[in-house]
């Protein structure tokens with residue numbers, strides 16, 4: 001690898017910051033005849049290394065800091081388009097040219113040790129990151145324009161803050177080394193575009209969450225009245241890649257919301273109202289060129305990326321919209337280039353072959369239901385703590401955490417697959433010592449999925465490779481412990497049961513090449529074992545010789561000068577020198593040359609010292625570079641194994657998720673539900689003593705009251721009444737969560753369960769108005785109700801928490817009544833309807849498949865005791881006024897309310 005090619009790798013989080021060429025040595029120095037490869041190999045016999053050499057003498061001072069001028073004298077020009085480009089200095093002219101190509105992105109431009117921004121980007125950057133706004137002379141006619149910058153070594157941290165704020169960043173880096181370039185303009189170019197969906201760097205990703213980039217293609221159907229869509233989504237950090245097609249824009253919105261895409265791209269769409277129909281509100285949409293989304297371009301992108309002659313073998317060659325979306329995604333990746341090297345092409349982005357995802361393979365949980373059931377975050381403030389995932393996640397690896405999240409996003413509907421998962425959970429609950437052994441092996445297992453991707457993209461450091469080796473070395477132990485698993489284990493476990501020997505060889509290669517605890521910095525050497533490379537060994541031996549000479553030199557000069565206090569030291573700017581106290585400064589030997597005068601000390605060099613110093617610098621630079629080359633080769637080898645590592649990682653993730661569910665089941669008293677296939681006509685939920693998996697963990701002062709449910713055999717709809725705050729909503733939600741957990745393959749918080757597979761779970765809980773979309777509370781409620789009535793089937797679970805409360809009592813009651821009738825008579829889904837309309841209890845008299853349940857309270861004088869116990873029969877009071885009193889409503893208001901209630905009841 002040439003010095004130049006290393007320097008090209010210096011894109012933001014690449015290695016140039018670390019790369020050996022950063023040192024100020026002349027390129028010719030590496031070709032010094034003394035250090036010819038033949039000479040070095042001759043000198044390569046392994047020797048024991050001194051633990052610390054004199055060349056490692058700590059620097060005394062730090063280099064001079066940044067000299068950014070503070071500017072209060074800025075011109076009024078604050079936007080790049082406001083200047084006449086020909087009047088700008090050459091650097092700024094280049095900056096503005098690049099900015100015109102990247103108008104939507106913050107352009108960070110490498111100048112020396114800083115990434116700088118100018119004009120409007122500087123102002124924005126200084127505001128967002130609380131940086132000082134300075135100025136830069138932009139040309140005689142223009143004056144000083146705004147400038148703000150970040151040190152290049154902290155760029156990852158700052159960029160991660162910008163990405164989190166939803167911004168994209170274009171990085172313009174130096175494309176050549178500064179050596180021999182004094183006075184000349186350095187070649188610079190955009191080496192990387194960081195966008196929320198294409199980041200791969202560790203600090204910018206959430207460990208237990210996939211980072212999806214989605215590409216959408218919408219096309220009008222031939223009748224021009226409706227649309228069809230193709231969706232491709234990929235997590236660049238883990239290599240997962242899926243494609244999908246559909247016809248309903250709502251379904252597309254649900255898909256994007258479900259995966260919580262970090263970024264969505266689509267080809268330029270002029271009709272804004274069309275975008276609103278499918279793009280979830282909180283998602284940043286990037287519109288790109290149309291060409292990459294054409295069938296021809298997309299096919300060629302896929303062929304190029306996977307190095308294929310035809311895409312027919314991919315398994316979705318007849319899905320044109322999916323192909324076009326995948327092509328758009330690949331083209332965008334090429335543009336943003338998350339790869340840390342010019343030697344690699346976009347084919348090196350380690351993306352797996354796209355999997356066609358079929359929507360009827362999973363339980364459908366729409367966005368509204370995910371929110372209402374608080375599956376991934378709480379409804380009120382969107383926090384993770386308090387969500388179902390928070391309550392049940394006992395995984396020990398980031399891969400396992402992501403896997404469990406995906407399972408919750410898409411629970412299964414296939415009995416065999418559910419049972420295959422559940423059997424392993426049951427086995428691991430029973431075999432608790434095996435479970436502990438497995439979990440011990442999983443604990444501290446590195447994120448092989450992402451690390452191998454980073455290796456493939458040229459971003460992994462030495463510690464990452466050691467972590468990969470460590471993880472791979474555990475595979476045989478995991479395999480040995482998995483031999484007793486039930487025979488019908490899911491196929492994805494196979495790579496873990498039969499370990500790929502190549503991966504073990506790879507672990508060996510990493511171990512043999514890298515030292516156990518390598519430094520973070522890739523430039524300072526100390527990464528590679530002795531005995532791996534004769535050239536490196538030769539360089540190290542020569543360096544040792546120089547060190548020995550340095551060590552002897554201090555002693556020798558002490559003797560020569562008769563000064564026992566002199567010290568041989570090192571300064572980053574001045575190099576090696578001899579330091580003597582001021583009083584002895586005039587008695588030094590004549591061959592010493594004065595170099596620097598400090599308050600108490602004089603510093604000298606000698607011609608010999610200077611010659612040796614040159615050699616040491618050359619040797620250090622050459623050996624650092626050699627280590628870097630060896631490391632890069634090793635990283636490439638690991639990257640080439642990314643696919644195989646990820647196969648093993650997938651198994652580890654699944655095993656971790658199942659072992660975590662087993663741990664949860666064992667520690668929280670769960671039971672294994674018997675799952676019934678709805679295809680066989682079974683349509684019931686019978687659970688004994690079920691609990692809410694989250695609420696039971698959050699209650700501190702009292703125990704959670706378990707309750708039973710029986711629905712599906714004779715009853716299709718339960719009207720659930722009871723006082724305010726008695727536990728109706730909680731009961732409703734726990735049934736939904738238990739249904740979902742069952743279909744994930746988990747055990748459930750109950751003592752016994754018989755549960756049919758559902759095709760969908762619907763919920764309507766509370767309502768908030770959507771003023772932005774121009775919808776009132778009542779309209780939102782009705783739209784949600786209409787959606788359920790139009791979509792639910794007799795295999796669905798429908799959970800309704802109040803309907804019709806937002807309008808006049810009789811209107812509301814009538815709607816609630818007719819909705820219940822429709823669900824029980826027409827749809828026959830399993831429905832629980834919690835309501836304060838006690839009148840609905842009468843429905844049970846007319847419809848044999850409707851029954852009543854109530855949540856009990858005990859009243860003691862004025863005191864209400866919440867029993868949270870669900871029993872048969874309907875309640876006839878809501879105790880709303882008591883609930884208001886308990887909530888702190890003033891006594892005067894409560895007294896009046898009681899009087900009004902009495903009057904109303906008498907009138908009735």
Ligand SMILES: Nc1ncnc2c1ncn2[C@@H]1O[C@H](COP(=O)(O)OP(=O)(O)OP(=O)(O)O)[C@@H](O)[C@H]1O
Pocket residue numbers: 695703704705706722723724725726727728729730731868869
């Ligand atoms: N089975 C239970 N065991 C223990 N505590 C419970 C139980 N069910 C509910 N709770 C507690 O009671 C509180 C109120 O429950 P919930 O919100 O379900 O009442 P509700 O009947 O829906 O009230 P409202 O009709 O006013 O909406 C919950 O926050 C929870 O802390």
